[in-house]
Amino acid sequence: MAPEAPAHAARLFEDGSPLGRRLAETGPHPDPIAAARRLLGEMEEQEKLATLNGHPRIGERSEGMSAYSRDEQGTEVVPELEQLNAEYERRFGFRFVIFVDRRSRSEVAQVLRERLRRTRAEELEAALEAVIAIAEDRWKRQQVRHQIRYGKADISFYRSHATPLVVEPIPESEFTGRDNLLLAGRLTVEVLGEGFLAAYTEGDNSQVVATDTMKNFVYAQTLQYPGATAEGLVAFLAQRFLETYPQMEQLRLSYEELPYRSHSEKLLSAAPGEHSTVELSASRSGVLELESGRRDLRLVKLTGSSFASFARDRYTTLPERPDRPLHVYLDVFWTYGDLAEATSAAGSRYVAAEQVADHVRHTFDNFVSMSIQHLLHEMGHRLLARFPQLVQIRLEAENRLWDTSAESVEGPARVFSDPKPAHGSIGLTLNRGQG
Numbered sequence: 001m002a003p004e005a006p007a008h009a010a011r012l013f014e015d016g017s018p019l020g021r022r023l024a025e026t027g028p029h030p031d032p033i034a035a036a037r038r039l040l041g042e043m044e045e046q047e048k049l050a051t052l053n054g055h056p057r058i059g060e061r062s063e064g065m066s067a068y069s070r071d072e073q074g075t076e077v078v079p080e081l082e083q084l085n086a087e088y089e090r091r092f093g094f095r096f097v098i099f100v101d102r103r104s105r106s107e108v109a110q111v112l113r114e115r116l117r118r119t120r121a122e123e124l125e126a127a128l129e130a131v132i133a134i135a136e137d138r139w140k141r142q143q144v145r146h147q148i149r150y151g152k153a154d155i156s157f158y159r160s161h162a163t164p165l166v167v168e169p170i171p172e173s174e175f176t177g178r179d180n181l182l183l184a185g186r187l188t189v190e191v192l193g194e195g196f197l198a199a200y201t202e203g204d205n206s207q208v209v210a211t212d213t214m215k216n217f218v219y220a221q222t223l224q225y226p227g228a229t230a231e232g233l234v235a236f237l238a239q240r241f242l243e244t245y246p247q248m249e250q251l252r253l254s255y256e257e258l259p260y261r262s263h264s265e266k267l268l269s270a271a272p273g274e275h276s277t278v279e280l281s282a283s284r285s286g287v288l289e290l291e292s293g294r295r296d297l298r299l300v301k302l303t304g305s306s307f308a309s310f311a312r313d314r315y316t317t318l319p320e321r322p323d324r325p326l327h328v329y330l331d332v333f334w335t336y337g338d339l340a341e342a343t344s345a346a347g348s349r350y351v352a353a354e355q356v357a358d359h360v361r362h363t364f365d366n367f368v369s370m371s372i373q374h375l376l377h378e379m380g381h382r383l384l385a386r387f388p389q390l391v392q393i394r395l396e397a398e399n400r401l402w403d404t405s406a407e408s409v410e411g412p413a414r415v416f417s418d419p420k421p422a423h424g425s426i427g428l429t430l431n432r433g434q435g
Contacts, residue, residue, distance in 0.1 A: 012036070012135040012142075014054040018047045019131070033136045040128060052094045052127050057085045058108055081105060084112045092120050099133035141201055148197060149252075151190035152211040155218050156258065159183040165228040168348045170386060173358030180228055182268055184258040187237070189214050195247035207247045217241065227343075229350065230255050230278050231292055235343040238282035250283045256295075257353075273298070276353035277333075290342050291394075293333040294353040299364050300327045302412075307371050325416070327400045328364075328372060332356055334383070335392040337432075349389045359383060372397055372426045380430040391432045399424035 009032040013020030022039045029035040040048065059081035088096040096112055103111075115123060162180035169176050191209070198204035221240045225233050234253045241251055255278040259271040277293035308320035334356065336342040341349040360379045369375035380393040400423055402416035 009035075012138045013051070013131070014056070017051050017054045018043065019051045033132065033139055036135055037132055040132065048124070048128060049094045051131060052097050055095055055097045055131070057081075057095060058098065058100075058112070059085070059105055081109055081112070084109060084116075088112060088116060091116060092123050094124070094127065097127040097130045097134075099130045099137065101133075101137070146194075146197055146200065148194065148200065149190050149192050150196070150211070151188065151252075152214040152218075153188045155187045155189065155215050157185060157187065157219060157222050158258070159222050159225070163226060163228040165352070167350060167352045167355065170355055170359070172362040172386070173355040175352060175354040175358060177352075178354075179262055181262045181265070182260045183230075183233070184260055185230060185233075186256045186258060187218055187234075188254040189218065189237075189241070190252040190254075191241070191245075191248045192251070193247055193249035195249070209245050209248070214241075217244070229343070230257060230276055231280075231290065231342045232344060234278045234280045235282070235287055235290070238280060238287070242282065242284055250281065250288075253280045253282075254278070255280075274357060287339045287343070290339050291333050291335050292342060292351070292353060293331060294357045295331040297330040297332070297357060297360070298327075299330055299361065301325065301364060304365075304368050305375070306369070310371075325402065326369075326372075326375075327402055328375075329398040329400050330360065331396040332360055332379075332383075333394040333396075334387075334390045335394075336389055337391040338389065341389055351387050351390060356383065359386060372399055372424065373428070376426060376428040377430075380428060384430060384432055392429065394429045395427065397426045399426065 009027050009029060010017075010020040010024040012032060013023070013036075019036060019040055022043075023029065023032060023036055026035070026039070040051075043051075085096055096115070098108060098111060100108060115126065118126070160182055162183040164177060164180050166177040167175070191214075195207045198206070199208045217240075218237060221237055222233065225236050227233060227236065234255050238251050238253055242248055255276075257275040257277065259273070259275050260268040261271040262268050274294060274296045277295055279289070279291045279293070281288040281290075302325045303323055305324055305326040306322050307324065308322055310318075310320075334351065336349075336351075338349075342351075344350065359382065363379045363382050364375065367375065367378050369378065376395045376397055380395055383393050384390060401419060403419050404414055405417040406415040408414065
């Protein structure tokens with residue numbers, strides 16, 4: 001086991017404890033409890049008494065008590081404890097110390113009454129042993145490994161008059177930009193950092209940034225954002241969080257567009273359906289990961305898809321379809337080789353989500369696929385060819401093929417109906433080769 005850092009070892013005892021101070025001065029110690037027991041045996045009685053008197057009185061809420069003690073003692077009110085503490089200190093000349101071990105204050109009061117019957121020597125030994133037991137319990141709790149995260153979910157915002165977006169045209173899309181009259185989205189912020197550990201282990205909230213504060217921070221900083229893209233906004237917010245709150249070591253931000261369509265310089269309407277997403281992780285060294293996405297595409301073609309020559313056995317009932325309609329739910333995600341190109345629209349390398357959606361629609365329309373797997377592979381390869389700045393394409397699809405409920409005997413007209421809830425799920429990730 002790695003030696004316990006001196007500062008952490010000292011925190012096993014109350015602030016200013018002579019025993020905690022000695023432990024810090026002589027450390028680090030592989031086993032701080034064994035070291036504390038040895039050091040306690042070497043101390044003069046005056047230091048031992050100072051160690052005991054450094055503990056808060058049971059039932060007393062003082063400003064100087066540690067977060068550990070506040071958590072260990074609980075909040076139950078037992079008026080008799082004040083009188084029992086005073087009687088104990090008059091009798092023995094030092095404070096009553098007990099390893100509470102999740103007992104109620106009423107139970108502790110009963111123990112105190114019983115210990116008043118002991119000799120001073122017996123009680124001094126018991127109180128010092130309690131100091132060690134308390135420290136050992138705190139140390140064991142410190143040894144548990146933690147993965148800390150908390151944050152604010154579903155922060156909806158509507159930023160008006162953001163910087164307009166202009167992008168280079170591509171043959172597969174008519175999209176060349178948006179006015180950004182309204183840049184709207186829903187954001188989830190998740191922060192990570194060992195600086196928040198005390199809130200979990202000791203109930204010490206001194207480093208906790210309230211999630212309501214996070215929400216207000218997002219609103220204030222979104223107003224200040226000078227850029228035109230969702231990726232840029234999310235990266236901007238992550239940077240501002242890390243600059244403002246040093247206890248935050250890392251962040252994860254998830255953005256989901258709330259799409260609106262502009263009809264004039266003042267009129268907009270909600271445009272539910274497909275929307276853009278951003279997933280970003282950042283630390284003090286910068287952006288660690290960023291994935292852009294376009295979700296909830298609903299693609300239908302009436303012909304130009306097949307599914308045949310698949311494995312068959314005694315469980316197979318699906319007929320082969322040399323040509324069939326196809327209804328696909330599709331999510332597309334992409335990653336840049338240079339993350340800076342994702343967060344700035346100043347150059348020509350930014351890939352707009354609308355262009356990605358148009359591009360996969362173009363492939364869906366003109367590619368005759370042998371399966372949805374075949375279709376996704378073609379979509380991914382064509383996207384990598386169109387956008388050389390991207391290094392990864394990830395596609396997630398659901399086969400939502402309708403049931404055919406009625407067919408015309410004289411022409412191609414048919415009536416389709418929704419299928420059973422069970423559906424096929426297909427995924428593919430393509431990574432560009434590095435050489």
